[in-house]
Amino acid sequence: MLKIVFLGSGGAIPRPCRELPGVLIEVDRYRILIDPSEGTVRRLESIGVSPLKLTHIMVTHLHADHVNGLPGLLATMLMLNRVTPVTVIGPVGISDFTPTPINSSFRINIIELKPASEITLIESVDNLELRYVTTYHTVQNNSYSVTLRRPIGTFNPDKARELGIPVIYWRRIQMGETVVLPDGRVIEPTMVMSNVGNRSLTVTYTGDTSPGDGVVKLARGSSVLIHDSTYLPNDAKEAESRGHSTCLDAALDAKEAGVKLLILTHMSFRYGYEYYWDFLKCAGGIFPHTLTARDNMIIEI
Ligand SMILES: [Zn+2]
Ligand SMILES: [Zn+2]
DSSP, X not given: OEXXXXXXXXXXXXXXXXXXXXXXXXXXXXXXXXXXXXXXXXXXXXXXXXXXXXXXXXXSOOSHHHHTTHHHHHHXXXXXXXXXXXXEEEETTGGGGOOOOTTOSSOEEEEEEOOOSSOEEXXXXXXXXXXXXXXXXXXXXXXXXXXXXXXXXXXXXXXXXXXXXXXXXXXXXXXXXXXXXXXXXXXXXXXXXXXXXXXXXXXXXXXXXXXXHHHHHHHTTOSXXXXXXXXXXXXXXXHHHTTOOBHHHHHHHHHHHTOSEEEEEOEETTSOGGGHHHHHHHHHTTOSSEEXXXXXXXXXX
């Protein structure tokens, strides 16, 4: 199972109805926080998640409303005597926001990502895969995807034994890998599995971005696409000049990428909560499987 919690769904300036951006993704033993904006520690506490539980912090870009909570979050981990390492992933310059405290009890693994126009794998560990692509904004913005790989079909152990496939290869085959045995035989998953299909779960998070190819490629086939939806279509010119998207742009990207669910987020502070349905109606007309994010909204897939 994969769980998504919205810590904040607004952009630029926090309002009582919408905090600044932040999404927590829980999958297996991993706790991945994307965009640690101001007030992140307090908001984590309000949903009962200790900063000690976080395994990854991913920053889309270095605008204040996406990264200003990072130093405080790391300082809180220090105060709580964290001992396990934490991985901080972000664009070029992210290391300036992650000073290693003197006498720190824990290690900070910093992964500073250069701009990438193609989908790029950041990390693959256990069944988890993290990818990014750099998309258009006023500064380097990395859109991220988090994938939970699951067995691609029903495994037939009798068939595997009959073919003499050593047990150490079974797991890899179940996850969809074609393996080469020591005797040179090539084993395709379909040789020992039935009902084969793509059962992985992917969440794609755009950060602040204009719509476009990069987002669509990264989000292709995702279970959930969390898309910049800063403006309503009336303000499309402003969206374009500031490297953001309207709810209509988000819906068109979602449709083209063939995602299962679109969630609009990063609504401008100019829109009060009363605009909730305007965003939903606008995007839903193009892509019916749409939700408008609310703070503390939880999605489980
Ligand atoms: Zn922003
Ligand atoms: Zn921004």
